[in-house]
Amino acid sequence: MIGLFLASGIAAGILGAILGLGGGIIVTPFLTLALGIDIKYAIGASVISVIATSSGASIAYLKDDLLNLRVAMFLEIATTLGAIVGALLTGIFAPDVLYIFFGSLLLFSAYNMVKKLIGRSKEVRYQGPVSPLVTRLQLNGSYYDKQEKKTISYQLTNLTGGFSMMFGAGIASGLLGIGSGAFKVLAMDTIMKMPLKPSSATSNLMMGVTAAASATIYFFNGSIQPTIAAPLAIGVLIGSTIGTRIMQKLKTKTIRFIFVPILLYLGIQMVIKGFGGI
Structure with a gap:
């Protein structure tokens, strides 16, 4: 079992680092659906x-100047508050409700990725009016795209919408034990118009902070089992280090394409399991 936890952690870490969705979006369904572990311990x-994914990926992304540290710190205010609220709500919901909610989150993420794939063949950066608040907080940035071999500058917009979405992402993280990277990437990429690669990198950093805010609550309520969490964390740390290198070599469209079938399959399975217990 330890070897299985380690291997699944590596796979989750690679995918989490590439997509900015966090290892939790793979770990929780795998532990519950494939291994039959109680969802309470799976979430713990x-x-x-998620913390391990963030630690491994953020170091590499920060070194390569891909993540936007100012954006992460600004939006983390909303996600941390949301994570604490979400963790406090876990005792209110029955496991079946968590399955349905988590499955719906996966399907929602898949839907948004499909829209991106169908809607445009390449990234369209925001070129509208410059927000005074964005300028004051110095949130605009640039990064070197190793796949396109050029430096790409970008500017952000709609901070209010992004901040609100991040609060919802924090609640999902605390409630379901995931990095809620799907919402984080959605907020930055779709609402605030940050390109997908820095959105993914910045999401990886934020996930760790959000998860850490709720981890203490899970620890004291007995949801974290060291025999499960430790080998998973080691595997995820290894996988996330590998994933950061892979992501920078991929096309943006390829990154979106990779995860759609995985999200669809896991989302449908979780929803079916949830409704089966009602």
Whole structure:
């Protein structure tokens, strides 16, 4: 079982680092659906794996100047508050409700990725009016795209919408034990118009902070089992280091394409399991 936890952690870490969705979006369904582990302990282990994903990926992305540290710190205010609220709500919902909610989150993420794939063949950066608040907080940035071999500058917009979405992402993280990277990437990429690669990198950093805010609550309520969480965390840390290198070599469209079938399959399975217990 330890070897299985380690291997699944590596796979989750690679995918989490590439897509900015966190290892939890793979770990929780795998532990519950494939191994039959109680969702309470699966969520506890998932929280630890999210922190491991963030630690491994953020170091590499920060070194390569891909993540936007100012944006992360600004939006983390909303996600941290949301994570604490979400963790406090876990005792209110029955496991079946968590399955349905988590499955719906996966399907929602898949839907948004499909829209991106169908809607445009390449990234369209925001070129509208410059927000005074964005300028004051110095949130605009640039990064070197290793796949396109050029430096790409970008500017952001709609901070209010992005901040609101991040609060919802924090609640989802605390409630389900995931990094809620799907919402984080959606907020930055779709609402605030940050390109997908820095959105993914910045999401990886934020996930760790959000998960850490709720990890203490999970620890004291007995949801974190070291025999499950420890090998998963080691695997995720290894996988996330590998994933950061892979992501920078991929096309943006390829990154979106990779995860759609995985999200659809896991989302449908979780929803079916949830409704089956009602």
